[in-house]
Structures are given as C-alpha cells and as structure tokens.
Amino acid sequence: MTSFVYDxxxxxxPAADWMDGFPDLRGxxxxxxxxxxxxxxxxxxxxxxxxxxxxxxxxxxxxxRMPLGRLVTPTLQAMYPRGEGAATLNGHSMHPPLAPKDRIxxxxxxxxAVQNLISGTGYTLMSCLRDPGLARDVAWALNTHLSxxxxxxxxxLMPVTLTHFDDLDWMVAELARMxxxxxxxxxxxxxxxxxxxxxxxxxxxxxAAATQLGMVAVLHAGQLPPRYHPAYANTDDPSLVTRMSxxxxxxxxxxxxxxxxxxxxxxxxxxxxxxxxxxxxxxVEFAVENMDGxxxxxxxxxxxxxxxxxxxxxxxxxxxRISPLPQAAQSPVRLFERLPGVAVFSxxxxxxxxxxxPVDFWRDELADIDSVTWDRFVGAGMAEAxxxxxxxxxxxxxxx
Numbered sequence: 001m002t003s004f005v006y007d008x009x010x011x012x013x014p015a016a017d018w019m020d021g022f023p024d025l026r027g028x029x030x031x032x033x034x035x036x037x038x039x040x041x042x043x044x045x046x047x048x049x050x051x052x053x054x055x056x057x058x059x060x061x062x063x064x065r066m067p068l069g070r071l072v073t074p075t076l077q078a079m080y081p082r083g084e085g086a087a088t089l090n091g092h093s094m095h096p097p098l099a100p101k102d103r104i105x106x107x108x109x110x111x112x113a114v115q116n117l118i119s120g121t122g123y124t125l126m127s128c129l130r131d132p133g134l135a136r137d138v139a140w141a142l143n144t145h146l147s148x149x150x151x152x153x154x155x156x157l158m159p160v161t162l163t164h165f166d167d168l169d170w171m172v173a174e175l176a177r178m179x180x181x182x183x184x185x186x187x188x189x190x191x192x193x194x195x196x197x198x199x200x201x202x203x204x205x206x207x208a209a210a211t212q213l214g215m216v217a218v219l220h221a222g223q224l225p226p227r228y229h230p231a232y233a234n235t236d237d238p239s240l241v242t243r244m245s246x247x248x249x250x251x252x253x254x255x256x257x258x259x260x261x262x263x264x265x266x267x268x269x270x271x272x273x274x275x276x277x278x279x280x281x282x283x284v285e286f287a288v289e290n291m292d293g294x295x296x297x298x299x300x301x302x303x304x305x306x307x308x309x310x311x312x313x314x315x316x317x318x319x320x321r322i323s324p325l326p327q328a329a330q331s332p333v334r335l336f337e338r339l340p341g342v343a344v345f346s347x348x349x350x351x352x353x354x355x356x357x358p359v360d361f362w363r364d365e366l367a368d369i370d371s372v373t374w375d376r377f378v379g380a381g382m383a384e385a386x387x388x389x390x391x392x393x394x395x396x397x398x399x400x
Contacts, residue, residue: 004379004395005359007115008185008323009220009277009346012096012103013043014121014145016085022141029138033128039068042121043086043095045076051124051222055245059230070238079352092352095120098146100153106349107156110359113379114156114393115347116185116218118277119146122162123187123222132166132193139164140174147181154182155394160218161186166194168202172209179213184386184393185275186215189223190252198256199263207269214391216321216382221278224252253279254287257320261291266315267308273385274320277346278353281324281331285338288313317341321382326355328365336373345378 019026032038033047037058040046049071050057057065079094080086086095107115122142129135139162146159161178163171163186175186188198196202210217226248235241253276260266260274291312293299300306308315317339323346324330332343345362348354355361359378366374376384386393 003111003375004383005110005112005114005345006379006382006393007107007112007347007349007358008218008275008321008344008382009118010103010115010349010354011094011118011120011351012098013119014098014142014149016043018145019141021145025137025141028134029125029129033124035128035130035134037062042124043080045072045080045082047124048076048080048094049242052242053245055226055248056228056230056233056241057245059228060233064233066233066236066238066241071242088350089352091356092350092354094351096350098149100150100157103157104153106356110357112347112359113395114158115349116158116160117146117150118160118187118218118220118222119162120222122146123220126162126164126187126189127191127223127225132164135164136167136170138162143174143178143181143183147178147183150182158182158184160220161215163187163189165189165192165196168194168196168206172205175206175209175213175215179215184215185218186210187223188217188219188274190219190256191223191225197259197263199259199265203265204268207265207272211269211271211389214386214389216273216275216385218275218277219253219256219279221249224249224256224279226251250279250283254283257287257316258291260319261312261315262295262306262308264308266319267310270318271389272319273382273388275344276320276322278325278348279322281322281335281343284322284335284342288316288339291316313339321385325353326358326361326365327353331365332377333366333369336369336377340373341376341381341384343377344381 031041033040040050046068049068053071086093125138126135143162150157150159161175161183232244294303295306295312320342321344322342323344324332325348335343347358350356383393
C-alpha cells in the first residue's frame with residue numbers, strides 16, 4: 001500500500017459568472033472592493049497588489065495612500081492581463097478555474113488521494129464585504145456553488161467552507177450544512193467582526209460543532225493580515241510598501257496560536273485541530289518555546305498563574321498542524337525533530353508560490369527522512385486528527 005497523501009491546501013475558483021445562479025445576490029455584490037472604500041476588481045493585478053500591501057496601506061487616509069497602480073509590477077501584469085482575467089503561466093495561476101476532472105487527473109499523476117480546495121474569491125469577499133448579512137449570503141451561495149461543482153468527487157476534492165463571524169449560530173448551521181456536502185474543513189480568521197475572540201465562551205459553540213462534525217479549522221494567509229504602524233506607509237517607494245507589508249506573514253497566526261493555547265481552547269476541546277496554511281514555518285519553533293517559557297512558575301510571578309494541565313508545546317503537538325509551502329526555504333525537518341507530527345503536506349496548487357508536482361518536490365527535498373516521518377507528513381498526521389474526532393477520512397480506491 002502506498003502512502004496516504006492528503007493535500008491540505010490547494011486552490012481553484014468559480015467562473016466569473018457563478019452568481020448567475022443566484023440572481024437575487026448578483027446585484028447586491030459591488031464590482032469594486034472593499035465595500036466601504038472600493039479600490040479593485042476581483043482577479044486583477046490591483047487585487048493582488050492590494051493583498052501584498054494591506055498590512056500598511058489601509059492604516060492611512062485614502063489621500064495618503066500610494067495608488068494601487070504603482071504597486072503593480074510587470075509580473076503581476078502578466079499574471080492578470082488587463083480585461084482578460086487571470087492567466088495560466090507554466091501551469092500556475094492565482095485564480096484557476098473550476099475543473100474537477102482535470103484536477104483529479106493531476107492528483108492521480110502525483111499519487112494524491114484527497115485535497116482541500118480553497119477559494120481566494122471567497123476569502124477576499126469575506127474580508128472585503130462590510131455588510132454582515134450580505135457576507136453571510138455570499139458565503140452560503142459560494143459554498144453551495146463550489147460543493148455542487150464537486151459533487152461527483154466528494155471523496156477526493158473537499159471544499160473548505162467559507163464562514164463569517166458576526167452570527168456564530170449561523171456559522172454552526174453552515175458547518176453542518178457543508179459537512180453534509182463533503183467539506184471537512186472551514187475558515188477561521190484573525191479579523192473578529194463581532195468582537196468575540198476565539199477563546200471567548202461564546203466561541204465554544206463553534207469549536208464544539210467542529211469536533212462533533214469532524215471538521216478542522218483552517219487559518220489561511222488570506223485571512224490573517226498583519227498590522228503595522230501607519231508611519232511605514234510614509235514612503236514613495238512601492239517596493240518598500242509591499243516588502244514591509246509582507247515581512248511578517250506569521251504575525252497574526254502567532255497571536256492567534258497564543259490565544260488558542262493560553263485561552264484554554266485546546267483544553268476544553270481536546271479533539272479540535274487547527275491548521276495553519278501559508279504562514280511560513282520557521283517561526284513556529286521559537287513561538288512554541290516562547291509559550292512554554294511563559295507558562296513556567298517563574299513567569300507566573302510576573303504574568304499571573306498558568307492553570308492549564310499541559311505545557312503549551314503539548315497542546316501544539318496534539319491540536320495544531322502547520323503546512324510549509326513546497327519550497328526549499330520552508331523545509332520542515334527541524335519541526336519534525338522538535339514538534340513531531342505538527343508539519344503536514346500541501347501543494348498550494350496551482351498558485352505561483354506552490355507546486356503542481358508537490359509529491360515529487362518533497363520526495364527529493366526530504367529524501368533522508370524515515371518512512372514513518374514521511375507517512376505522517378504527507379497524510380497520516382491529518383488522518384490521525386480526523387480519527388480523533390470520530391470521523392475518519394475515507395481512503396479513496398486509488399489508495400486501497
């Protein structure tokens with residue numbers, strides 16, 4: 001039997017006219033986003049430039065912001081030809097179209113059994129629609145559309161459920177609806193539209209529903225913007241804006257991880273798994289050591305008592321999974337040694353920072369690791385997380 005390979009992070013998008021199936025919704029969604037300060041259209045070079053600068057640009061008034069057009073590089077222009085939508089270059093695209101059969105063929109060529117599918121259109125809309133009711137309606141519609149399109153391949157292609165946080169009862173109901181439609185994961189965010197952090201007792205209904213339904217929580221780079229001092233926007237150099245704004249992609253993820261551990265979420269929900277995607281991996285070792293250091297009796301004299309029965313690192317090993325991008329700079333080898341089982345496999349397919357041959361890439365990059373570590377990295381570690389919730393991942397016929 002070959003290794004069970006579960007790709008926790010890949011992407012594809014609905015067609016531009018997907019809202020034709022929801023005519024009442026179509027006229028309510030603005031063409032330019034964000035809803036309160038419109039600047040860009042979906043799937044454009046300006047869209048990408050907005051996300052590479054959102055940590056800094058929105059902190060100053062519109063009059064002080066560098067125009068998005070100045071942040072568009074020649075490469076972004078090639079990725080998004082004006083008026084033509086996103087381009088596919090060498091097999092990569094930032095907004096790949098829905099094509100389930102083609103994706104199945106790609107998975108078969110790499111020996112990937114199961115893949116999570118994330119919509120950048122979806123998490124962009126959730127970040128940029130300021131009307132909570134509209135955001136919920138869009139999430140419901142796009143969840144419905146994506147799961148309908150994947151209906152013939154639900155054992156292998158699993159949409160990550162879009163969520164919105166102003167109404168947690170709605171969110172719990174949407175998780176249940178989408179679990180019945182084949183989803184095994186759902187988005188969380190570091191932007192709390194209802195002012196309720198993830199460790200708040202009100203949020204426990206979401207964590208409880210997730211574990212009862214056998215779903216993991218996904219914190220993806222698209223929903224964790226870092227925050228900086230607005231003075232960093234005081235420059236005429238576009239590359240300084242984008243390089244500073246992308247210098248701490250892990251910042252919000254690190255704060256969120258601290259909140260889950262110190263807020264007792266993993267103690268109250270021991271079967272919960274939170275999956276961090278595209279946040280980098282080198283910071284994790286330091287962050288966990290830092291949490292352990294702030295949970296000692298000595299730290300208690302300055303920070304207050306630490307009352308949880310496990311060390312922070314023990315909660316992380318049990319309840320957290322983090323996926324490196326398929327890049328040599330994000331090798332998980334040190335994490336294999338320090339936090340066994342935490343690092344898990346993803347392709348980010350077919351984004352430019354990802355790989356369309358990820359199994360081949362990691363086989364070469366991790367040629368020296370033992371078979372048990374390899375199996376746990378590519379799929380067994382995530383399979384354990386689902387089994388712990390009492391709802392194991394199905395093994396498709398291709399892996400039997």
